[in-house]
Amino acid sequence: MHLHKYEKIWLIFGMASLVLFLLIIGFAAFWKGTHPQSHIETIDPQNVEAHDAFKPENLGIREVADGKYIVNIVASAFNYDFGKDKEGNAIKTIRVPKGSTVLYQITTKDVVHGFQVAGTNVNMMVEPGHISRYETVMKNTGEFTVVCNEYCGIGHHQMFGTVEVYE
Numbered sequence: 036m037h038l039h040k041y042e043k044i045w046l047i048f049g050m051a052s053l054v055l056f057l058l059i060i061g062f063a064a065f066w067k068g069t070h071p072q073s074h075i076e077t078i079d080p081q082n083v084e085a086h087d088a089f090k091p092e093n094l095g096i097r098e099v100a101d102g103k104y105i106v107n108i109v110a111s112a113f114n115y116d117f118g119k120d121k122e123g124n125a126i127k128t129i130r131v132p133k134g135s136t137v138l139y140q141i142t143t144k145d146v147v148h149g150f151q152v153a154g155t156n157v158n159m160m161v162e163p164g165h166i167s168r169y170e171t172v173m174k175n176t177g178e179f180t181v182v183c184n185e186y187c188g189i190g191h192h193q194m195f196g197t198v199e200v201y202e
């Protein structure tokens with residue numbers, strides 16, 4: 036078989052790139068221990084209440100230090116559970132002051148959901164059996180809609196909430 040000079044160059048270039056990329060992935064995965072964010076901590080999806088963060092009384096927002104907050108959420112078809120207020124009504128709006136650091140912790144009881152706070156950089160997959168975490172600084176004021184961006188069934192569009200960042 037005769038290979039043209041340029042074909043040879045491209046073949047070598049292609050092969051070398053492939054080997055290089057595989058080496059980079061291997062280095063990141065096996066040497067640096069990089070893995071999907073949600074694989075850090077597992078949880079029993081049938082019994083999420085057994086985990087401290089997802090006990091009904093611990094859902095919603097909590098100030099843990101000056102300007103630092105944790106928001107615990109349980110996703111299920113078709114609702115985001117942010118806990119209940121004093122009257123026993125489901126909380127749908129999370130309020131944080133501008134510039135605060137917020138750690139979102141979320142898990143799901145059933146299927147895969149996509150937790151996104153539209154207009155911010157909060158956007159993570161929520162998988163049954165895993166806890167997804169993301170910490171960010173809420174830099175801009177406004178009302179940001181929480182949506183589910185992973186089709187999870189007939190009531191997918193009913194999964195929503197609001198994060199209000201005030202001055």
Ligand code: CUA
Nearest residue numbers: 183185187191
């Ligand atoms: Cu939950 Cu779509």
